[in-house]
Amino acid sequence: MIDAIFKYQFLQNALVAGFLASIVCGIIGVIIVEKKLVMMSGGIAHTSYGGVGLGYLMGFEPILGAFIFSVGAALGIGFIKRKGGARPDVVIGLFWSLGMALGILFISLMKGYPPDLTSYLFGNILSVTRSDIYLMLGLTIVVVFIIIILFNAWKAYLFDEEFASIIGIRTAFLEYLLLILVAMTVVVLIRVVGIILVLSLLTAPAATAEKFSLKLKKRMIYAIFLGILFCFVGLWISYITNIASGAAIVILSVLCYLLCYGVRWIDRIIKKSHIKNV
């Protein structure tokens, strides 16, 4: 496979895409796992399907449509959640299915033969183009930059939103900003694992890293490395066995999480029985 990487542009693109995806996943993934925003992220991701459909219908780049729709969903869900009066999980569920339904509607309005949407739904890291890479690179830089420059404020906001707002930190702004960052992350991930599989790459590296460190910054770094590992090994498995790359990456990352969980579980049982014996 090493020879092939040097030979084929598409494999190089795939590796770069996996690398960029792992960076945003590691950082944003840890935040959404800690802030319990996993389902919210799922909602944002799935709503973007409407944008993909609109892009095909109106003839612009579908990934741009996905970006607009996911940012719209992030702001919409965030607004309703903040104003109260509706249950957040209901709103998330409705946005989730509304986005998918709009996507189907837009595609069915298209004249002629419908396009193949599987690469948006399930991802195809091997079909990532140069322009995709530039978009992903831009979004990754924005996400990393925003997290780094406000890192201390993020930490205060994530740990105790109420106290942060009392001492005058603009928590409403941070909340919307975080949701927009999640939307950007989703767009970066769509090309790699697809809309439907986004959740696993957002959560599996972060949740696995949780078992290795009690520090926020370290946890993000571990999650990035785990993401890179999952992407590259998943890509390699998909290359040699000829199965879909998105599926390979997702299955590998979930299996790794479960393995870590299992090891810790057995470890706990051994320690417990040890205490009993003493």
Place this chain on the structure above:
Amino acid sequence: MSQVAVKIENLSVYYEQTPAITGVCFDVEEGEYLGIIGPNGGGKTTLLKSILGLIPINSGSIEIYGKKIGKNRKVIGYVPQIATMDKRFPISVIEVVLTGRLNQGLSPFYRFSKQDKEIAFYALENVGLKHLAHRQISELSGGEFQRMLIARALTVNPKILLLDEPTASVDAVSRNQIYSLLGELNKKMTIILVTHDLLAVSSQVTKLACLNEKLVYHGEPELTEKIVTSLYGCPVDLIAHGVPHRVLKCHEEVNSFD
């Protein structure tokens, strides 16, 4: 004549149609140690949150040193209930305490200065947690966690310290530690304490407010059966150790023995 720290006039707060507090008026003078007691759902937390400006008030006004809370944020140090906190969050004690030093608004690239760190360590020393500064919060006991939150509130350099049930989920030893700490802090700042802990209230505070939707009593920290009855409807509810129909005067004496 001491200055008025918090002035509450005719305050009413409703959740939709349900009144949480109505027509509450009282002043907190500088240097006072006010205990607010009352039954569950009596509006204690609502009162605290409206002082902090976290919830909208329907009528009346709250002034902190003559100004609205929005303009005077750094005057108040707030210690929340620990039951509502995420104790598994990956953050260390000193990092939590330092968050009190963050500026208002958002300052990009903010690094904590040497002075910020000194203030944070001093606050930790104050509450007796300096040796645990680099522990992760998931490794703290309930009492240590509570004292860490007090330290965080202190780094704001507040004139008023607001505490919501600081002894709700801690053991007896930690409870005594927290009360003696608050007694010390009261020499330097005004304290407003919301609590269920009637024993401590009667022995510690300089002023008492009893809240059950309305302000039932405000004055010297001496609970008479009459106040208690109007507060809880029945004096039995108040007997902390479950000995029925023993009046509170008697209870205070018991308290002084333990």
